[in-house]
Amino acid sequence: MTYQQTDTIAAVATPQGESAIAMIRVSGPDCRGLSKSVFRRTNDPRPRHSYHSTYYSVSGEALDEVVYCFFEEPKSFSGDDTLEVSCHGNPLIATRVLEDLIERGCRQADPGEFTRRAFLNGRIDLTQAEAVMELIQARSDKALQAANNQLRGAFGRQLGELKNDLVDSIAFIEAYIDFPEEDLPEEKKDEHVARLQRLIDFCSRLIDSSKYAAFLRDGVKTLILGEPNAGKSSLLNCLLGFERAIVSEEPGTTRDFLRERIILGSHSIQLMDTAGLREPESGIEKEGIRKTIELVEEADVFLLVIDSSLPSPDLPDEIRNKLTNENCIVLQNKIDLGDPLPLSDYLQSLPNLPISATNSTGIENLKTVLVDIIDTSFSCQDDDLILVNTRHSEALKGMLACLNGALEKFQNDEAAELIASDMRGALDAIGQILGRIDNEEMLDHLFSSFCIGK
Numbered sequence: 001m002t003y004q005q006t007d008t009i010a011a012v013a014t015p016q017g018e019s020a021i022a023m024i025r026v027s028g029p030d031c032r033g034l035s036k037s038v039f040r041r042t043n044d045p046r047p048r049h050s051y052h053s054t055y056y057s058v059s060g061e062a063l064d065e066v067v068y069c070f071f072e073e074p075k076s077f078s079g080d081d082t083l084e085v086s087c088h089g090n091p092l093i094a095t096r097v098l099e100d101l102i103e104r105g106c107r108q109a110d111p112g113e114f115t116r117r118a119f120l121n122g123r124i125d126l127t128q129a130e131a132v133m134e135l136i137q138a139r140s141d142k143a144l145q146a147a148n149n150q151l152r153g154a155f156g157r158q159l160g161e162l163k164n165d166l167v168d169s170i171a172f173i174e175a176y177i178d179f180p181e182e183d184l185p186e187e188k189k190d191e192h193v194a195r196l197q198r199l200i201d202f203c204s205r206l207i208d209s210s211k212y213a214a215f216l217r218d219g220v221k222t223l224i225l226g227e228p229n230a231g232k233s234s235l236l237n238c239l240l241g242f243e244r245a246i247v248s249e250e251p252g253t254t255r256d257f258l259r260e261r262i263i264l265g266s267h268s269i270q271l272m273d274t275a276g277l278r279e280p281e282s283g284i285e286k287e288g289i290r291k292t293i294e295l296v297e298e299a300d301v302f303l304l305v306i307d308s309s310l311p312s313p314d315l316p317d318e319i320r321n322k323l324t325n326e327n328c329i330v331l332q333n334k335i336d337l338g339d340p341l342p343l344s345d346y347l348q349s350l351p352n353l354p355i356s357a358t359n360s361t362g363i364e365n366l367k368t369v370l371v372d373i374i375d376t377s378f379s380c381q382d383d384d385l386i387l388v389n390t391r392h393s394e395a396l397k398g399m400l401a402c403l404n405g406a407l408e409k410f411q412n413d414e415a416a417e418l419i420a421s422d423m424r425g426a427l428d429a430i431g432q433i434l435g436r437i438d439n440e441e442m443l444d445h446l447f448s449s450f451c452i453g454k
Contacts, residue, residue, distance in 0.1 A: 008034075010101040011109035012094045013453030019089030024097050025453055027114055030105060031081040035070050037104070047072040055087065057100045064093050078114050079121025112450025119435060125156045126435025130389045133450050134217075139261065140268035143216040155392075156434060162202065163430045165195055166423055173420045189410065196407045199426075203400045210393035215300065215378050219261055219270035222370070223295055226305035227313050228276030231333040234357035235305055236260065236273040239367075265371045272299065277316070293318055301327050301373060303366075304347075308332035308340030308354065312347050323350060326377045329369060331355050335362070392433050399429035 008028025014021070026034065035045045039053040047070055055063045064087045076082040087093050102108060112133075119129045131150035138144045149155070169192050224232045240260055258273040274292040296302075296319050304323065306313060315323075330352035332340045336359055343352060353369060355362035406422035409415075 007107045008105065009109035009113055010098060010106040011114075011453040012098055013084075014089070014094075016091060018091065021086050022089045022091070022094035024085045024087065024094060024101070025109075025114060026083040026085070026101060026106060027076070027078045027080045027109075027117060028106070029081060031070065031083040034101070034104065034106075035068065035083055038100075039068065045070040047075070055085065055097060055100075057096070058103050063096055063100065064088055066097075074121065074123070077123070078117040079123045080117055109452060110447070111452050112447030114453070115450060116447045125153070127155045127159070127389075127392070127433060128153055129435070129447075130391075134389070136451070138216075139219065140216065140263055141266035143268065145266075146213070146216055158202075158206075159430050159434060162199060163427065165199060166427050166430070169195055170420055170423050170427065173416050173423070193407065193410050196403060196410065200400065200403045200407065203396055203403060207393055207396050207400065210390060212378065213390070213393075215374075216268070219268035220301055220374050220378055221270045221272065221299045222301040222303060223272045223274060223299035224303045224305060225274060225292070225296075225319065226276065227307070230276070230305045230307045230313075231357045232273055232276070232305050235303065235331065235333070235355075236271055238357045238360055238363055239271060264367050264374075267371065267374050269370070269374075277313070277319070296322050300378060301329075301370070303329055303331055303370075304350075305331045305333050305357075306343075306347070308334050309337050311341060312344035320346070325350060326373070329353060329366065329373070331366065333357055395429045395432045398432075399426045402426035402429065 006029070008026065008030035010024060010026045013023045013025040032044060035041060036043075038055055039051070040056060045051060045068075050067050050069045052065070052067050055066045057063050066085050066087045068083060068085045071077070071082040071084070073079060073081045085097060087097055098108075115124075115129050115132050118124050119126060128151055131147050135144065135147040135151055138147050172192060224235060226232045236258065239262055258271075260271050260273075262269050262271060272295055274295060277292065293316070299322075302323055304315075328350050330343065330347050330350050332343070332352060332354045334356060335354045336356040340354060342348075351369065351373075353362055353366055355366060357363075402422045402425035406419050406426070409419045409422065
């Protein structure tokens with residue numbers, strides 16, 4: 001697809017459904033003229049000032065009483081002339097306004113097209129453009145903080161510092177390419193080797209932080225495990241605050257798994273309730289237990305629910321080997337029925353809490369301990385290092401490979417041309433992340449995931 005930026009585009013920028021206000025966003029060269037014809041003005045609107053007026057259709061019909069604001073290029077979100085019209089939140093009114101704008105020559109905006117124009121006009125770099133959608137989709141305070149950091153350009157600034165260091169080193173090395181008979185000065189060589197090592201360390205930390213980005217995006221995946229009737233579904237309902245799972249004394253009630261999200265502290269947590277672990281009595285129950293084993297590989301944290309009135313269960317090796325002090329809490333459920341039986345030696349070595357899922361005893365303590373585990377094992381200490389998009393991680397891995405190659409060639413006294421080539425490859429990777437490349441297909445794919453109106 002060939003992208004055209006000369007059109008004037010329009011879209012409803014607020015969600016579908018009834019609301020107090022709906023906003024229609026218009027961007028492109030016709031905005032100034034539209035503000036005159038639609039609102040029957042004789043002069044240009046003053047930029048960044050709100051006006052109350054009647055919206056008149058092209059046929060002269062008064063569609064609604066609205067508030068509108070004109071933003072003059074380049075001082076607008078998209079970098080083009082922009083008109084924002086706020087009408088009453090009846091979807092019919094918003095649709096009729098949009099249809100009228102299209103009849104006047106505007107084009108329906110594609111998903112993400114306003115943000116794409118902001119990127120192409122140099123208002124934001126590509127990491128900031130991606131942060132717009134991450135901000136909209138954030139499900140926790142931590143995710144909001146990470147997206148805001150990136151939207152304000154924190155990640156772009158860090159990459160800019162990397163780029164400046166690389167450019168300095170490349171300039172130094174390329175100065176010797178035309179003079180192969182001259183060796184690189186030893187003291188200068190040591191300085192640039194140390195710089196390369198700093199870049200490698202920083203790049204590695206950025207890559208490592210991409211795992212934390214997955215926790216922000218998907219929530220910390222917390223798997224509820226246990227034998228049938230241990231109280232897994234009751235625990236899920238208790239944590240959610242409503243009845244999501246069927247609770248029954250009949251073993252094997254949960255044959256599929258359930259996913260629900262909760263917010264604890266500043267974290268988004270994805271709870272997964274699973275089939276009870278036992279010898280299955282039917283094909284569908286066997287499939288449910290097989291799925292539980294699969295989810296063990298996917299999970300970040302485990303809540304092992306046991307019936308405290310019964311002896312400790314024997315766990316399959318593929319589950320037992322995954323449980324550690326850092327990722328598992330053993331929950332001795334049903335303490336309302338009497339004193340719990342002693343745990344097996346293996347389970348005693350894991351953090352354990354007494355609870356009653358039926359009357360919520362110990363649940364607040366469980367939430368506190370769960371947040372502590374997440375803070376200790378799954379948090380990034382430097383929020384500016386968070387990678388909100390996995391595309392960055394792939395580019396950084398390519399950059400790291402180039403930097404390691406350059407360092408190895410430096411240490412082996414290889415030709416300056418080869419060292420410079422690796423370092424230019426690292427520089428290209430930074431360009432891929434920031435979007436300073438000519439790749440129409442990549443931009444089409446990236447912005448297609450945005451909502452229309454953004």
